[in-house]
Amino acid sequence: ALTRISPTFQRALQQSCRYYATKTPTTKLFIDGKFLDSKTDRWIDLHNPATNEVITRVPQATQAEMQAAVDSCKKTFKTWSQSTVLTRQQCMFKFQQLIKDNIKELARLITLEQGKTLVDAEGDVMRGLQVVEHCCSITSLQLGETMSGIAKDMDTYTIRVPLGVTAGITPFNFPAMIPLWMFPVALITGNTQVLKPSERDPGATMFLVKLAQDAGFPDGAVNVIHGAHDAVNFICDNPDIKAISFVGSDQAGTHIYERGSKNGKRVQSNMGAKNHGVIMPDANKENTLNQLVGAAFGAAGQRCMALSTALFVGEAKKWIPELVARAKQLKVNAGHEPDADLGPLISPAAKQRVCSLIQSGVDEGAQLLLDGRNIKVPGYDKGNFVGPTILHNVKPEMKCYQEEIFGPVLVSMEVDTLDDAIKVINKNRYGNGTAIFTTNGATARKYTQEIDVGQIGVNVPIPVPLPMFSFTGSRGSFMGDTNFYGKQGLNFYTQLKTVTQMWRGEDATVTRPAVAMPV
Ligand code: NAD
DSSP states (O other): OGGGSOHHHHHHHHHHEEEOTTSOEEEOEEETTEEEOOOOSOEEEEEOTTTOOEEEEEEOOOHHHHHHHHHHHHHHHHHHTTSOHHHHHHHHHHHHHHHHHTHHHHHHHHHHHHOOOHHHHHHHHHHHHHHHHHHTTHHHHTOOOEEEEEETTEEEEEEEEEOSEEEEEOOSSOTTHHHHHHHHHHHHTTOEEEEEOOTTOTHHHHHHHHHHHHTTOOTTSEEEOOOSHHHHHHHHHOTTEEEEEEESOHHHHHHHHHHHHHTTOEEEEEOOOOEEEEEOTTSOHHHHHHHHHHHHHGGGGOOTTOEEEEEEEGGGGGGHHHHHHHHHTOOBOOTTSTTOSBOOOSOHHHHHHHHHHHHHHHHTTOEEEEOOTTOOOTTOTTSOOOOOEEEESOOTTSHHHHSOOOSSEEEEEEESSHHHHHHHHHHSSEESOEEEEOSOHHHHHHHHHHOOOSOEEESOSSOOOOTTSOBOOEETTEESSSOBSHHHHHHHTEEEEEEEEEOOOGGGOOOSOOOSOOO
């Protein structure tokens, strides 16, 4: 696999890895501006999901290494938080350009470690890049508020100040976009950040922090540690870390939210999802079926905003055979192959879990309209592939409906009315995203008013907001009260200071103490 990658990427990989006699490179830590070999004796093998070859070994950083990362952030915070807003903005401009220049290499690295198709991997980078671009507007975004003449000779103003050392903990499914939801927002507002990328694909983070360094962000502005539960608990417990951004599963997110909050930290936690698409009989059939297939099976269903449940209202059920036919046409292949529509799942364990959830649906009485479990991908016998799968007549009490499957599996239901669809969705514990497909404005408006989900698409299958807005998943998909990126993200990484000042001429000297509450 390594022979297929470009010279630029090989150079970047060599900088962040050390080749041992075994020729298996190891991923380095990034501490105080240096790529360092970990002294740990605990390593996690990282496999290419299309072949299951080991590509790199990821260290589980020692306590001393993790402490060194926090110390570096703490030291740099003293100067970085005092840097001018224009200095920070200039670094962000350069960072933005460097990401653009390296988008193909980043995509190749993502495909190698994570498995998604190259074009999808570029999308992963692009959606993160948009957050970086938004951060470049910090000179307007971080303006405070002023009110003059609050009392005689008295004015009040607010400023937004950074929190200090912050931390980011990321999942495997968007190795570029999600770290870019975190550290650029932290850095532009004057914080520093310890990142703990997913141990299953940390390569994009390593590449991105190298680009950040080249863009002029100072040593210690961002540090990277690796590991799993111990690294996460270290972050939750470390008294110098003031805030944690987390994206990942419910189990980890709940744990991190509870443990971090108990230790007095600000925590934002984006978690799992079960996103429903409602198909009205008046929808544009061609667009709707194509959008549904793309949003259910793209990235092999490993997106928190995948449309993983379809609710066919009334006569829309007649389109189901056509939906199956379109899903069948998708090409499953290794992500770097030019004809791939969807790549492998992240690991053999993920494949096994997805297959057993499909079987649970069958056992509980759902109809298996399309079964991708036994798919063969020529040349990639050992890959973690599952083809597009559709389970129909699924009932809300079935396990395949209750759990987030996180694979290329669409569960589908028939309901009589829009009200029935809304009832089903509002009863589901998650509130990440949903979409309605209709040509009727009143139907769309009713849906957006009555549905209890944080991100809604009207004829838009994956309504992930651009960063002038924020990512506003709700209910079981989010813990915390300030969302990721956009205005909300800036608020998360800053706190308000409010200054009330009185400047009075010599002639207005106060002659006696005012003991009553000033009004
Ligand atoms: P994950 O929870 O397994 O891993 C995320 C991070 O948490 C990793 O860095 C990992 O090391 C750490 N971690 C994992 N288990 C832990 C535990 N028990 N205790 C402490 N730390 C732990 O998630 P994943 O499998 O990498 O990602 C997929 C999940 O992320 C899906 O549920 C998906 O819906 C969710 N996700 C949500 C969003 C969103 O914005 N809502 C976006 C992307 C992914």
